[in-house]
Amino acid sequence: MKAFTYERVATPAEAAAAAAKNDGAKFIAGGTNLLDLMKLEIETPTHLIDVNRLALDKIEATPEGGLRIGALVRNTDLAAHEGVRRDYALLARALLAGASGQLRNRATTAGNLLQRTRCPYFYDTAQPCNKRTPGSGCSAIGGFSRQLAVVGVSDACIATHPSDMAVAMRALDAVVETVKPGGEARTISIADFHRLPGNTPHVETALEKGELIAAVTLPPPVGGKHVYRKVRDRASYAFALVSVAAIVQPDGSGRVAVGGVAPKPWRIEGAEADMRRGAKAVTDGLFADARPTHDNEFKRTLAQRTLGSVLTEARG
Amino acid sequence: MPMKFDTPATTNPIDQLKVVGKPYDRIDGPLKVCGRAPYAYERHDVVENPAIGYVVGAGIAKGRINSFDLAAAKAAPGVLAIVTHESAGKLGIGKRNIAKLLGGPEIDHYHQAVAVVVAETFEQARAAANLVRVDYAPSKGAFDLHASKDGAVKPNMGEDEPDSATGDFSAAYEAAPVKLDETYTTPDQAHAMMEPHASLAAWDGDKVTVWTSNQMIDWAASDLAKTLDIGKEKVRIVSPFVGGGFGGKLFLRADAALAALGAKACGRPVKVALPRPLVFNNTTHRPATIQRVRIGATRDGKILAIAHETWSGNLPKGRPENAINQTRLLYAGEHRMTATRLATLDLPEGNAMRAPGEAPGMMALEIAMDEAAEKLGIDPVEFRILNDTQVDPEKPERRFSQRRLTECFRIGAEKFGWSARPQVGAWRDGRWLVGLGVATAFRDNKVMTSGARMRLSANGRVAVETDMTDIGTGSYTIIAQTAAEMMGLPLERVDVRLGDSSFPVSAGSGGQWGANSATSGVYAACVKLREAVARQVGIDPATAEFADGEVRGGGKSASLAGVAKTQDIVVEDAIEFGDLDKTFQQSTFGAHFVEVGVDAATAETRIRRMLAVCAAGRILNPKSARSQVIGAMTMGAGAALMEDLVVDKERGFFVNHDLAGYEVPVHADIPHQEVVFLDETDPYSSPMKAKGVGELGICGVAAAIANAIYNATGVRVRDYPITLDKLLDAMPEGRA
């Protein structure tokens, strides 16, 4: 770990100002991802801005009938919230499918959105990795890529975004509220929040340097059956090979976002339109541009089977 | 003169079973659950203010170090010393190490240690280690077992023969009416123990003490002495608690060697733990195998011919994975052959992991048996029973000391409800395709010389000292039980001290020989102590009885406390084994039964029930023995379903080198596990009449799971682990 300085801030404005002042600064929330990466010197902030004391730990109703989730709401609390469980069960289920109880007690809403990939080469600083060291190359392409992405990839990087929570949020059309270093607030739709790698895989989100996430808002509930199915090699405590977040309406229409297959939660609204025709029609659309590797081409089939099973369950 | 065990045991005090054979809780349990068990990295009690060493692992798999740039690391805050091959002085290589523990200038494998950076704090050492710059000249290596298979050679295996042949396999196989010929693969696997390798070293003049985590104290002491190029008498190894080893801590590793070198360089005690990623590529692993099994049988299911060939890879001078051993002994059949071939691979060193040889060997053989049974249209339990043998099939004059495999199957089948096994693919329970599978468990029973020292004190307590280790297995407890039984004392009056090279050399923990051999060594020392006590009070040792804290005989009696009133009585002895393990074949047996569910859409496999029925001689403590077997079954489940140390065949290393990437089972993967031990004793094995169980439990589990998956789905997977991608295409649901 590289030496760093540390400061604790009390308001979003202070946080933004501190970030503006320090070139190598990073926010730290639960620390469950950032600290691991710092120990391995994959992240090397020179200054940490602790945002845990910001009063962003509430879940409130919005005037439109949705929910506003503070950036520091812990994953455990979010999953246990009555309104979330009633109206956004998809989100609660996705959260509970992730990590472990201990980690969810620390992990925050903002931190979860910003967690970094689990590509094994990203974690080995002796190996080339464009995401960790831009321009060094991608070890996973031609290497071991069973866990990695099949769609939305580039020649520079095929890593996935590993979050479960974000997949549900994508299906729920969440909106990320931020504060820029200058103090100005803006909103970013979850669809635009995570970026595809292109030839800059180290740039993962639409956030600007020093931009703070203040909250995530959910639009009013859309009803329907909420199913989150996470498929993995062991029964718990593993990242998804494929996960499916689906909302299925009584008329058979619905929404689907898929995790574990792309550098961001993967949803194509156009593909969803085929939901009544079944899983294959939807996944054909979702994976039309897929570029799987030898190791991970099974993910396309797996996504289809998982969605098929989810649709059966939702309709049954 | 050590006690020689060369004739079968007759009645002895252990047979009283007042203490031995009872399910006592671990006597070290309270220390562990209270966090007071002294593990190596937390020996705050033994030295003041140790410095911390952090190991730098090679960033290439093969090649040479051109040069180091240590300037930035040396200048980093808190740094006390940096040791590399250039500064370490003359180093030897341990008898049991293949690659050097401190590499350079040649690099033999990825993450081979190239430097240890010692600093005041862990954080400083780690930060400085990241500043060490190494300029490498990489060279090409061989990393792909499949690509290297054809170049594999017949290895030198010391006492073991690489090849065996009895009768005329080829002709008999050709002529057999029913034939099976299949190839199976098992991947590289990691021990993945909880406690990483860790050591604390302190020098006192030219003597060094290393508190470490090691299964074999005497091997560690000899190999540390060789590595440091000093006399063995200058080395003391202390390892009273080991947080899991599974074979990964059989040998001296870099943590111990580099702690000693670091401590020498900075003139202060130094402690070193291997960072988790280094545990995978810096230490040893279970090598991958390719195995071909051929079985030829009569139509009514008698095996006529059986062959097992195996290919594995290792560094030059490394040994092969002996995956064929069980096939020489397990089933009848007149015509037999086995062959072992070894390829040179430049991966980290392959070596023993829980049931080396048999664990991967049974993964292949026991699927093959299931396949052969199916071809024959015979129930797989009956097929195995039909081919049972009470003698070594290669040497019929040599019988098994004890072999109750058939009973294991009969009892297991009854308990498990085996007769309800469905037709392939015929059982559906909601989302799940359900199937049952079975496999034999087989592992050799090895015995090793083992010594102990006994001390009877005026407080009436007996203390046992032996360099035996407790790697989570329960050694403390069964040794205390043995001493208590022999001396006629309650368990609470026995103290057990383990894992110190200043104690008599024991069998150590490996090859499932530990429990039986080490307690036999304690038995021998207790016999000597009984003699000393009896003689002191004038009782004929031959008739003396030890009970209720007293020695009695010839109308006399005395309390043990009284006997030692003026002076402690101290004796030492060891047990040595004659050739009963040669004149008789000693093995342990069992039957594994498994029920799995496979998701009909996603092909996720979940184990629903597991049962093991084991015949392994006297069970010294049913609680700790059960714990060994369920742990082994869990490890077998990992081998079947997920464990796969993935090789990057270009770059030459294990890619998934942490516990996030190398998945082992979690609680949610493991259902109810039942273990039944047959009530037996094996007088050929030792005076304890016990054998090993810790490795038996893993042998065959993975194949039983594979066979259950086949029964559930109709898909025969011959390449482990059986992950969902290998089944997916055949799943009936979720297609629309």
Ligand SMILES: Cc1cc2nc3c(=O)[nH]c(=O)nc-3n(C[C@H](O)[C@H](O)[C@H](O)COP(=O)(O)OP(=O)(O)OC[C@H]3O[C@@H](n4cnc5c(N)ncnc54)[C@H](O)[C@@H]3O)c2cc1C
């Ligand atoms: C063993 C393990 C298993 C896991 N398994 C899963 C799993 O199965 N599924 C899953 O989804 N996740 C899993 N996770 C990831 C876990 O969900 C994330 O680590 C966690 O959500 C991160 O939240 P945090 O608050 O701790 O973030 P931190 O580690 O504090 O921060 C993460 C990043 O977010 C930035 N950040 C934090 N707050 C803000 C803010 N308000 N504004 C702007 N930037 C901010 C930080 O600068 C940092 O870059 C696992 C993690 C571990 C360690």
Ligand code: SF4
């Ligand atoms: S896939 Fe991305 S994260 Fe993985 S090695 Fe390639 S560039 Fe790095």
